[in-house]
Structures are given as C-alpha cells and as structure tokens.
Amino acid sequence: LAKTTQPISMDSYEGQEVNITCSHNNIATNDYITWYQQFPSQGPRFIIQGYKTKVTNEVASLFIPADRKSSTLSLPRVSLSDTAVYYCLVSGTYKYIFGTGTRLKVLA
Amino acid sequence: EAQVTQNPRYLITVTGKKLTVTCSQNMNHEYMSWYRQDPGLGLRQIYYSMNVEVTDKGDVPEGYKVSRKEKRNFPLILESPSPNQTSLYFCASSLLLAGATDTQYFGPGTRLTVL
Numbered sequence: 001l002a003k004t005t006q007p008i009s010m011d012s013y014e015g016q017e018v019n020i021t022c023s024h025n026n027i028a029t030n031d032y033i034t035w036y037q038q039f040p041s042q043g044p045r046f047i048i049q050g051y052k053t054k055v056t057n058e059v060a061s062l063f064i065p066a067d068r069k070s071s072t073l074s075l076p077r078v079s080l081s082d083t084a085v086y087y088c089l090v091s092g093t094y095k096y097i098f099g100t101g102t103r104l105k106v107l108a
Numbered sequence: 109e110a111q112v113t114q115n116p117r118y119l120i121t122v123t124g125k126k127l128t129v130t131c132s133q134n135m136n137h138e139y140m141s142w143y144r145q146d147p148g149l150g151l152r153q154i155y156y157s158m159n160v161e162v163t164d165k166g167d168v169p170e171g172y173k174v175s176r177k178e179k180r181n182f183p184l185i186l187e188s189p190s191p192n193q194t195s196l197y198f199c200a201s202s203l204l205l206a207g208a209t210d211t212q213y214f215g216p217g218t219r220l221t222v223l
Contacts, residue, residue: 034211036212041196041217042214042216042217043112043198043200043214043215043216043217044151044198044212044214045214046211046212046213049211087150087151094139094156094158094164095153095156095164095166095167096141096153096156096166096212097152097153097167098143098150098151098152098153099150100148100149100150101150
C-alpha cells in the first residue's frame with residue numbers, strides 16, 4: 001500500500017486559494033488518489049478523486065503530475081467553514097491507509 | 109435519506125466486558141469497513157467486508173471481530189475490551205468497482221471509553 005505524506009497543518013485567510021500537496025512516491029499503477037474532509041466529531045466526507053492529470057468538481061480541483069508521485073488538492077476561495085482536516089488517500093485495493101491528514105485553519 | 113448509522117454513539121464500559129457496536133447502511137453497498145481514530149494517528153482500518161460472509165483484516169485488527177451476515181449490517185465486536193481500545197470508531201460503506209471501491213460514506217462515529 002502506498003504511504004502518503006502531507007503537511008501537518010496550514011493556515012489561510014478567507015477568500016484565498018489553498019493548495020495542499022500529498023506525496024505518494026510508491027503509488028502503484030492501478031491506484032487512485034482520493035481526498036476526504038473531516039470536521040471535528042464527524043466522519044470523513046469525500047471531496048474529490050482522480051487517477052491522472054486534473055480533475056475538477058464544484059468544490060475543489062485535484063492536480064496529478066505525470067509521474068503520479070504527488071497530488072495537490074486546490075480549494076478556491078476558502079471560507080471559515082473550510083476549517084477541517086484533509087486526508088489524502090491512495091488505494092487500488094480494498095485496504096485503506098488514511099495517514100494523519102493536514103489540519104487547515106481558515107482565518108477571518 | 110442515504111446514510112450509514114452507528115449505535116451506540118457513546119459508550120463507557122469496563123475492561124473485559126464484551127460489547128458490540130452496530131453499523132447499518134441503506135444504500136445497498138457491497139463494501140463496508142471499520143476504522144478507529146486516535147489523536148495523532150489519523151484513521152486506521154480495522155476490518156473490511158466486500159460482501160456478505162466475506163471479511164478481511166485491515167491495518168489494526170487485533171482485539172476485534174466482525175461479521176457480515178446481511179448486506180446492510182456490519183457489527184464490530186470487542187470480545188474482551190481493553191483500555192487501549194478507547195477510541196473514536198467509524199463505520200463506512202461504498203459500492204465496489206473493478207479492483208477498488210467507490211467513494212466511502214462514513215457514519216457519525218462511536219466514541220468508546222474502556223475503563
């Protein structure tokens with residue numbers, strides 16, 4: 001299973017774009033990259049998933065370079081409600097390793 | 109409403125007293141999984157199931173049992189709880205794709221304290 005490495009924490013201000021990078025050097029050919037968001041005392045919630053290049057949905061974008069050894073979650077114009085822990089997850093099987101996540105704090 | 113439910117939400121028990129945490133989903137998902145979350149350690153997978161009567165170990169299965177007798181239910185059993193099993197537990201479910209799973213939907217969590 002590919003292990004992921006993310007920054008422990010990040011601070012940002014409201015209205016800014018936030019980019020969180022995840023390193024996954026041992027990613028396998030059939031692995032997908034998925035990002036989850038977790039608020040305190042709640043279960044994680046799916047944000048976005050991708051395999052290569054760029055994926056965009058209504059809440060975020062996911063950038064994956066050609067070598068797929070890293071990925072970047074981009075949150076446009078964050079608000080205070082985006083304060084949460086963000087997890088990068090790499091898996092192509094039925095077992096999952098979430099890692100410790102990145103704690104994002106959005107300041108007014 | 110599509111959801112994953114867990115019961116109980118909070119539980120305080122004593123060492124050695126068997127307990128079961130229930131998990132149920134109404135989305136007809138094949139895949140279900142249990143995680144525990146501890147400060148500084150993130151989410152760690154305990155067990156998962158790909159369908160009825162099909163279960164397998166995750167990263168931290170010691171001290172836990174599971175069963176999948178019905179598609180919608182996936183109970184987590186602690187036969188003899190110990191204080192190091194004090195944690196926040198999450199159940200999740202998803203569809204199965206070819207070789208992987210789809211988005212996981214998580215339950216609200218069960219906070220367990222073992223004295």
